Amino acid sequence: MRLSRLKRLPSRAKRAARYEIHAHWRRQPIVQGSVLYESFSGNGMLDNPEAVFRELLAAPDLQHLTHIWALSDLRLYRAAVEEFAGDPRVSFVRYGSAAYYRALATSQYLVNNATFPPDFSKRPGQVYLNTWHGTPLKRMGYDIEDGALGTANIIRNFVQADYLLSANPFMSEQMYETGYKLTGVYRGTLVEEGYPRIDRQFLDDAGREQVRQRLVDAGIPLGDRKIILYAPTWKGQTFGRPEDDLDALLAHVAQIEERLDTSRYAVLLKTHQTVHALAAHRPELARMLVPNEIPTNLVLGATDMLISDYSSIFFDFLQTGRPIVFFTPDLADYAGTRGLYFEPEEWPGPVLLSAREVGDALHAIADAGGELPEESRERYLSMQRRFTPYEDGAASRRVVDIVFRGVRDGYRLRTDLADDGREKVLLYLGGMRPNGITTSALNLLNNIDHERYDVSAFFAQSRSSVVIAKQRQIHPEVRQFPRVGGMNGAKLVHLARHLDFRRGRIAQHADVPAQNRLWDDEWYRCFGDSRFDYVVDFSGYGPFWATLLLHSPEAQRAIWLHNDLASDAHREVNGEKRMLHSLTQIFTLYGQYDHLVSVSPTLAEINRASLAEYAAPEKFVSALNTVDAEHILENAGADLHELTFDEETGSIPDWAELLLADDDVTTFVNVGRLSPEKNQARLIDAFAAVHAENPKTRLVIVGSGPLAGDLEAQAAALGLEGSVFLTGMQRNPHAIMAKADCFVLSSDYEGQPMVLLEALVLQLPIVTVEFASAKNALPVGSGMVVPQTVEGVAEGLRAFLAGAVPDSHFDYAAYNRKAVSEFYRAIGAVALPAPAPADS
Secondary structure, eight states, X not given: OHHHHHHXXXXXXXXXXXXXXXHHHHTSOOEEEEEEEESGXXXXXXXXXXXXXXXXXXXXXXXXXXXXXXXXXXXXXXXXXXXXXXXXXXXXXXXXXXXXXXXXXXXXXXXESSOOOTTOXXXXXXXXXXXXXXXXXXXXXXXXXXXXXXXXXXXHHHHHOSEEEESSHHIIIIIIIIITOOTTXXXXXXXXXXXXXXXXXXXXXXXXXXXXXXHHHTTOOOTTOXXXXXXXXXXXXXXXXXXXXXXXXXXXXXXXXXXXXXXXXXXXXXXXHHHHHHHTTOGGGTTTBOOXXXXXXXXXXXXXXXXXXXXXXXXXXXXXXXOEEEEOTTHHHXXXXXXXXXXXXXXXXXXXXXXXXXXXXXXXXXXXXXXXXHHHHHHHHHHHHHHOTTOSSOHHHHHHHHHHSOOOTTSOEEOOTTOSSOEEEEEXXXXXXXXXXXXXXXXXXXXXXXXXXXXXXXXXXXXOHHHHHHHTTSXXXXXXXXXXXXXXXXXXXXXXXXXXXXXXXXXXXXXXHHHHHHHHHHHHHHHTTOOOSEEEESSXXXXXXXXXXXXXXXXXEEEEEOSOHHHHHHOOBTTBOTTHHHHHHHHHHGGGSSEEEESSHHHHHHHHHHTTTTSOGGGEEEOOOOOOHHHHHHHHTSOHHHHHXXXXXXXXXXXXXXXXXXXXXXXEEEESOOSGGGOHHHXXXXXXXXXXXXXXXXXXXXXXXXXXXXXXXXXXHTTOTTTEEEEEOOSOHHHHHTTOSEXXXXXSOOSSOHHHXXXXXXXXXXXXXXXXXXXXXXXXXXXXXXXXXXHHHHHHHHHHHTTOSOOOOOOHXXXXXXXXXXXXXXXXXXXXXXXXXXXX
């Protein structure tokens, strides 16, 4: 362990130095008139940023600007460096270097076609233009299954951008508004004036010849042959780690060339920029590989026919009016996994599954003098009208007018995305681990009226599979802000922040200017210019998160109290009060929140009394947790045999076998974390007494936790093997509950236990011990509440066996309506009812 930590020290030191350098430059003045450009994390002088750069460089009235390009390798892209070596206005920095972070922190203008790093946060006085990198054919963002998992840094960049560039109305609506859920939150300007990079395709004969000569100089034996450009997109699971499919690409080119007159046509390969680093080292590709440093749109301007697949490059090429052939051997798989916005029948060219078919189609087009195939012509023209309506060769000038000259009149600009009529709610969901708070949060997100409220969820980005599984359950209408990266700021300021926390001074976070800026900067780094009407810490257990939410712009702020928190703070685990300091620090923040929301009326009274020194009594309110009844009932109907079947052993666990058996044994079930506060040990002792009297009983305990071994040993010591079963964590506990006869809860304390609501939905009879808010947890006439003792629990089990525990009667639809209305009222979205007039 120590050795691994030592090995990590150099990388940690390097990362710390980078943060300190970045923090230093963020304290320096903005350099007026400076522009930083970045394309694809520094992978060349490319794309829209390159077109904007050249427009600015040539503009007579903007000669005062200085230009900085971020490149991942100054040697690899030396052609770009050498081209501007004599121009004092242009300089280059290596991506990720100290000079890069200086430029990122101090440049007045920032231009990117993708995203800046996670620690980027735009400073006041900076202007951020995000151009993105193409009209999408492939589904993007939330339109992809599990797409929310990859949106964290993209959404963060978008909400910080002053300008988002769009090539056409489809891109504005489908990608920005819907795909990345910017409707309701983006407060900048959407510029719908075409793509600057497409201006580079407008080449005269001399321009075409210059491009051809650059290809020849790169080692491509072009001669006087016409160019057929094969430009496949990247393949693989992630953009940052593309699949190496170069052998397949080579085979495809060879098969295409077999069908062509290669004395008249040269097939060139333009790999996606993420794949180019792999391709550049393959000598067999030298005769055909287009260098990454030659802008794609220049090559398109000199291209006579294009072979595409799912790349947005074909939208650019539409402007030329020249033929496109689509080569999609993996169409069924790609469309099924990634998804496409348009069916192949709509594409502006033949869609073919084999390289030889592609070669034949290109041969036929060549024989027809380069004319579009008749069957594709109308689709091609229709797509031209739809996707390249503003591509007239002057998009760069229009973008420069808007962003750098401040001209707005007469241009297609949208500033209405944030104003969709809904109120904005941000909820911090906590650690998103499988527990009651996460379940409560997910249920709430399912029950909120999304037509009335625009809802965003905030939580820490995680690599844990169990956390990601919970993230996947977030309602699809909810925008997600997973926190990536870390706080900016000098180490000394962070040290002071940590010391204040340790000394119990966290409530002073806004009183020290340096620390106040630190928290304000972190809010902006996470949420940019987003504004929320209601900010909610739904977890209520993390001082960092509770403090951060207090730095939102003006909003009503609420924090949840899921338990008797004063008791939580002083509760000992293995002789330690582990939550005393952190909870006490949160308590000191309560006075800065508008609403302190307990999960039951009884709990609100308890917290109001025990935490009176921290906040005014009127701030303590309550809102019941909602329940996702439809999901619970669906889960309950699952096949337990299928759920528990182990393919390696070819069997199911003993406890599942017994639950599926048609016997006359009464099954009691408990679901929860195997930890001291849930006190399953008391339940096992109580069951042992009842089982001795009535052997036709069993107890099934579902869950995992630190006490699993102790509970197994306890059951064994009591001779309960074969009658007490610990199932471990189960992905569908509701299917197990549905097979049981009675639900039993033996906890020392609870807020509003979600598992009781789940048992109510399943109409299970319930025996629960009498914790503080037990009377709010069960509807009148349902279940039985017993003393918090072994004998009390045993009496509850005996009462069920005697038929004395009433069945559950639960109108979950009415309950949810009440719970959601309480939530709206608790966060301040709905006014509290006026007090009744006093008797005269």
